[in-house]
Amino acid sequence: xxxxxxSTVTRRPWKVSxxxxxxxxxxxxxxxxWVFWPALQGFWLALxxxxxxxxxxxxxxxxxxxxxxxPIFRTALKNTAIWLVLFGGLSVAGxxxxxxxxxxxxxxxxxxxxxxxxxxxxxxxxxALIWRVFYQPDGLVDSILRGVGLGDFIRPWLADPDTALYxxxxxxxxxxxxxxxxxxxxxxxxxxxxxxxxxxxxxASAWQRTLxxxxxxxxxxxxxxxxxxxxxxxxxxxxxxxxxxGGPYHSSELxxxxxxxxxxxxxxxxxxxxxxxxxxxxxxxxxLGYLIRAFKEES
Amino acid sequence: MTGLAADRRTFLKGxxxxxxxxxxxxxxxxxxxxxxxxxxxxxxELSLQSNLSAQQAKGxxxxxxxxxxKTGGAQVKLNTVASEIxxxxxxxxxxxxxxxxxxxxxxxxVADSYAKKGLLLDVSSVWEGLGNYPKAMQTLSTSxxxxxxxxxxxxxxxxxxxxxxxxxxxxxxPPKTWEEFLAVxxxxxxxxxxxxxxxxxxxxxxxxxxxxxxxxxxxxxxFHRDLLAGRGRFDDPKVKAVFTKWQEALPYFDxxxxxxxxxxxxxxxxxxxxxxxxIGTFFADSAPKDAxxxxxxxxxxxxxxxxxxxxxxxxxxxxxxxKAKDPEGVKKFMTWLATAEAQEIYVQSSSGTAIxxxxxxxxxxxxxxxxxxxxxxxxxxxxxxFNRDSSDALQPTADAALTKFLDKPDQIDKILxxxxxxxxxxxxx
Numbered sequence: 001x002x003x004x005x006x007s008t009v010t011r012r013p014w015k016v017s018x019x020x021x022x023x024x025x026x027x028x029x030x031x032x033x034w035v036f037w038p039a040l041q042g043f044w045l046a047l048x049x050x051x052x053x054x055x056x057x058x059x060x061x062x063x064x065x066x067x068x069x070x071p072i073f074r075t076a077l078k079n080t081a082i083w084l085v086l087f088g089g090l091s092v093a094g095x096x097x098x099x100x101x102x103x104x105x106x107x108x109x110x111x112x113x114x115x116x117x118x119x120x121x122x123x124x125x126x127x128a129l130i131w132r133v134f135y136q137p138d139g140l141v142d143s144i145l146r147g148v149g150l151g152d153f154i155r156p157w158l159a160d161p162d163t164a165l166y167x168x169x170x171x172x173x174x175x176x177x178x179x180x181x182x183x184x185x186x187x188x189x190x191x192x193x194x195x196x197x198x199x200x201x202x203x204a205s206a207w208q209r210t211l212x213x214x215x216x217x218x219x220x221x222x223x224x225x226x227x228x229x230x231x232x233x234x235x236x237x238x239x240x241x242x243x244x245x246g247g248p249y250h251s252s253e254l255x256x257x258x259x260x261x262x263x264x265x266x267x268x269x270x271x272x273x274x275x276x277x278x279x280x281x282x283x284x285x286x287x288l289g290y291l292i293r294a295f296k297e298e299s
Numbered sequence: 300m301t302g303l304a305a306d307r308r309t310f311l312k313g314x315x316x317x318x319x320x321x322x323x324x325x326x327x328x329x330x331x332x333x334x335x336x337x338x339x340x341x342x343x344e345l346s347l348q349s350n351l352s353a354q355q356a357k358g359x360x361x362x363x364x365x366x367x368x369k370t371g372g373a374q375v376k377l378n379t380v381a382s383e384i385x386x387x388x389x390x391x392x393x394x395x396x397x398x399x400x401x402x403x404x405x406x407x408x409v410a411d412s413y414a415k416k417g418l419l420l421d422v423s424s425v426w427e428g429l430g431n432y433p434k435a436m437q438t439l440s441t442s443x444x445x446x447x448x449x450x451x452x453x454x455x456x457x458x459x460x461x462x463x464x465x466x467x468x469x470x471x472x473p474p475k476t477w478e479e480f481l482a483v484x485x486x487x488x489x490x491x492x493x494x495x496x497x498x499x500x501x502x503x504x505x506x507x508x509x510x511x512x513x514x515x516x517x518x519x520x521x522f523h524r525d526l527l528a529g530r531g532r533f534d535d536p537k538v539k540a541v542f543t544k545w546q547e548a549l550p551y552f553d554x555x556x557x558x559x560x561x562x563x564x565x566x567x568x569x570x571x572x573x574x575x576x577x578i579g580t581f582f583a584d585s586a587p588k589d590a591x592x593x594x595x596x597x598x599x600x601x602x603x604x605x606x607x608x609x610x611x612x613x614x615x616x617x618x619x620x621x622k623a624k625d626p627e628g629v630k631k632f633m634t635w636l637a638t639a640e641a642q643e644i645y646v647q648s649s650s651g652t653a654i655x656x657x658x659x660x661x662x663x664x665x666x667x668x669x670x671x672x673x674x675x676x677x678x679x680x681x682x683x684x685f686n687r688d689s690s691d692a693l694q695p696t697a698d699a700a701l702t703k704f705l706d707k708p709d710q711i712d713k714i715l716x717x718x719x720x721x722x723x724x725x726x727x728x
Contacts, residue, residue, distance in 0.1 A: 052390045053416050137555040159500055159557035249703035264387045266692045266725055
């Protein structure tokens with residue numbers, strides 16, 4: 001008995017099939033070369049001053065000190081926070097609302113679902129182009145405002161520092177709501193109908209059923225939606241870049257667009273890497289709480 | 300239990316999404332290896348990296364290369380890259396282990412910034428045959444350590460463009476001085492048309508033309524060059540004087556110009572929706588041919604007659620990598636590019652507003668081009684354009700400062716202070 005037990009214990013490592021080792025290590029090596037190593041280099045570059053041509057010079061935490069006194073960085077940070085709250089919050093609220101509205105199988109509901117999901121299919125750059133036409137002087141938005149007698153509100157939407165950021169959030173939301181809706185629709189499908197049945201038997205109102213059955217049942221989906229929203233907010237770049245390039249004069253700058261323009265237009269790659277490090281830690285801070293909780297539930 | 304399993308699956312799905320998200324920006328940084336367009340050693344092939352991606356210009360380049368390949372020298376392989384990508388990738392091309400040989404780019408400070416890093420081939424021997432080139436071009440093609448590093452092939456000019464028929468209709472004539480200019484603006488405005496067109500949406504650098512011209516008219520070209528080279532300060536009272544002068548013209552700018560790019564500002568000018576437009580001749584690429592016959596321009600108005608007259612004449616041409624595999628072949632090709640014959644091939648096949656750098660080269664035979672050429676030849680000093688006289692890295696700092704000034708002209712002091720701080724960062728980088 002003891003000898004067989006011992007032999008199974010010692011033999012166990014041999015049972016790992018070489019195929020599995022290949023599946024684990026080949027992607028790991030690829031990932032290490034193309035993701036981990038450049039990421040580590042990014043951390044190192046954040047501590048240097050580098051123009052992309054000559055050798056980087058080590059400046060310690062100089063880049064991070066510069067950030068504190070950099071008004072554009074502060075604007076970008078503030079705008080990223082606004083973006084996270086407005087874009088993230090409204091797309092969750094809108095997506096969840098739409099999912100609740102469209103979850104029941106009714107005639108023609110597919111058309112509405114498809115209509116809301118269509119913007120997700122478009123590339124963000126195309127979305128940006130369409131909305132730029134809406135916003136252009138004497139364009140659709142201006143004509144509508146004039147038509148309903150609000151002509152005084154007309155502004156150069158994308159060129160006015162007070163409106164540019166919000167004028168970009170709108171098309172981003174237009175797209176994201178459809179995406180979040182689909183995630184929630186999938187989640188709602190997975191909720192056991194028997195739970196609603198039981199709640200109805202206990203005379204729970206529609207509101208109570210939503211609050212005490214639907215929302216708790218969607219916990220898993222919520223974790224995914226939150227991760228997606230936070231990541232999407234922090235990496236939002238294409239739509240802002242193709243609509244305003246962070247302008248006019250940096251008023252719609254996000255951390256991501258500021259990082260790009262610092263790196264590739266001003267060729268201050270060290271400072272840009274430092275901004276990238278800040279973005280990384282922001283994303284980590286927001287998501288870490290949820291990751292830890294998710295892992296706890298797993299175990 | 301099932302709930303937990305579903306949970307794990309959705310979580311894994313979430314991780315998958317995260318992974319995909321992480322990969323996307325990864326794509327942006329893994330640009331194709333810069334040496335891919337390069338020649339394969341001493342096979343008698345040269346690679347030419349070109350940013351002339353606009354339809355007409357690209358076709359002209361193809362014709363140019365085909366003409367050279369018939370002369371029996373090394374075979375040149377043209378590799379055209381979209382201009383915006385080219386600009387950001389140029390440092391990568393030049394620093395790669397196996398760089399392309401010859402590049403289209405700009406003369407002056409911007410070329411010197413690469414020469415200072417030891418990246419450009421010394422082409423002084425090419426210049427031995429270019430004695431007929433004007434002195435100004437020689438200066439622009441010489442690096443700070445005295446080597447010739449650039450071969451100019453064409454230049455163009457900036458001016459205040461307008462429609463002749465509209466000026467006749469409004470009863471105004473092209474002004475010569477700043478006071479006359481403001482009077483013309485006033486008249487055009489009284490006809491209900493915004494006098495000065497501009498296009499800053501997407502192309503905020505167009506505003507730099509105003510800064511450049513006001514600065515060279517008020518403070519002179521040497522001050523302007525020093526300022527852009529980091530030997531002056533943007534919060535200098537002399538720079539502030541540029542902005543206070545500019546304020547006098549601000550009420551006449553088209554308010555819609557903030558929203559659209561210069562191409563649409565061109566349409567606005569041609570459609571009679573604005574009176575005049577300070578722009579380079581490249582705007583003609585996006586203008587219908589028949590409208591061009593009605594187009595004329597006048598020189599940016601003189602502000603202080605005591606300041607020697609300078610004009611913006613951006614010079615285009617070629618430089619080569621120090622690591623070129625066949626330096627003699629490269630120099631032979633560049634010598635040919637400097638000939639009047641080669642430059643005429645290019646000018647005739649492109650939009651036709653560029654003027655050959657070789658004084659013997661024939662430019663397009665239109666009154667507009669003749670007038671432009673005469674203006675440049677009569678100038679006491681030449682500047683190029685903001686980014687060419689400084690660096691591509693300094694341009695965004697100007698864009699932010701100038702668009703902000705156009706929006707909030709009462710904040711000059713703060714704008715200039717911020718501009719100096721941003722510029723300092725670029726010069727230190």
